[in-house]
Amino acid sequence: MREVAKRMAHENSRIRVTDINGVMRVEFVDRDILDEASIRRISTELIQRIEAAANPHVLICFRGVEHLSSAALGTLITVNSLAKKRGGQLRLSDIKPTILEVFVITKLNKLFHISDTAEQALEGFGKG
């Protein structure tokens, strides 16, 4: 896979964002996405980035994430709606089985495009 990565760092950000061939790949700094204040910060940053992009293709990679709360699910739903509204798409990848169960219980696995790996998700965007 040809990867031209451009790191964009926000001060105190709880996410790492990398541009891969026009896809905004998002990874989390923390293993637990539970704390409401952190989730609000993540949400604000993602929304700002998506609103600044035309046809935003967003990949949120959960590698290393151990816990996820319903507030984090709410942020994903908001990001998904916004990306779609702006002519783009959100895909999720690398979700541990324990966390995947949270998506299954809430039936959000039907709302989101979930891939096993980031590479598969990138292929799904047609940019692998």
Place this chain on the structure above:
Amino acid sequence: MTSPLESLDEGSARLKEISSEVEQLQARIEAALARFDYSAAAQFAMRLSIEEAVMNGFRHGNRQDASKFVEVRWSISAEAATFHVIDEGEGFDPESVPDPTLDENIEIPSGRGLMLIRAYMTEASYHGTGNHLEMTFRKRAQQ
């Protein structure tokens, strides 16, 4: 506090909406659960349920009033772990919470905490006006 026979771990905490306080409580409970040999999946279930219950208490119960507390009481044995989460709000009717899995609600960003608690805990019920949640995880039922 652990009893002399170490057959029960009981305690309580009054929390403000500060992430370090919640994190400290979670670490305390996680250590007790590990001591009583709860599986990683069981610990995941309880950590998530406590987080959701406490956050619901702060957000919906106390309406993010910084002067109010959420109290957590726990009793953990080798067989079961019971948690009481009590906020200072007016309570609510848990039956009035819309089903977030319905097609018409699936894109609403909130309202999944209670559903996750009910899915992951063996029992969950509200007392009084609805500001007091009691939830129990039974090892034999779910491990």
